[in-house]
Amino acid sequence: MNIAQHLSTHDIKPSYQRIKIYEYLYEKMNHPTVDVIYKNLVGEIPTLSKSTVYNTLKLFIDKGITSTLTIEDNEVRYDAAIDSHGHFKCTSCGAIFDIKYDFKDVAMNKLKGFEVKETQVHVKGKCNQCLTK
């Protein structure tokens, strides 16, 4: 995947910071917070500002190449995956896993005549690894 190309295609000028931020999201796929992104890139981009991270992510969302999840109520997380999928967060190790779900059985009875734009599914508990040790 050519990241500069991908940004351009979506009407985003591929500046150095934007490329690095998207690259981080896309390659790690770790649902990071702004702070995590910042801390991981400031070594390579010493002049980086948190404002830039916020600005850039807002732009990515506007242009539709990034999504957000609010699985904890005090921090927004970001995801380069934009297809509809849910998330599981292990309360023990903190890892976040993607989960697939079938929307057909989710809420369809009550939502007749409603226009659905966005769905989030958040599950919390303990992951496989944490349970077996």
Next chain:
Amino acid sequence: MNIAQHLSTHDIKPSYQRIKIYEYLYEKMNHPTVDVIYKNLVGEIPTLSKSTVYNTLKLFIDKGITSTLTIEDNEVRYDAAIDSHGHFKCTSCGAIFDIKYDFKDVAMNKLKGFEVKETQVHVKGKCNQCLTK
């Protein structure tokens, strides 16, 4: 429903503030924020403090008679309904509707061996009423 009784049963001393706050949650069933609860009760309880609202809701959650939803990333909402159910928020009028969903089709494929403690389903869009006018 006798609210004082209900609180006592769940190991919560039924003070005046606690009764009024639970009464608000239970009778309105409107998924309010702390601020909404405070503004609606301060007329009747002029000395009420927002701290009390926060403290009381935390206690209710600890004791298991209230649940939270984070359908917007900048505000927590509270719900006297504690059974597992999802929520639909109309982005036009702001109303929040309860929705039922079937967990059997939600994520079961990927979650083998995981221990699920809590699930949240959040849907956004436009409600029936807002669409037809």
Next chain:
DNA sequence: TCTAAATTTGTAATCATTACAAAAATAAAT
């Protein structure tokens, strides 16, 4: 009544996010 414990309250601290204007970088025009 006197004393101890629980509850409520007000205020300050925290922390993620937003607002905003200056600085730096990039592109366009001359």
Next chain:
DNA sequence: ATTTATTTTTGTAATGATTACAAATTTAGA
């Protein structure tokens, strides 16, 4: 190449919800 305009980045201040904490008040017990 130099100037000018536009875009992007940056730093700092403002905002707003939540938490921390200690004083004041209320409630319960001796």
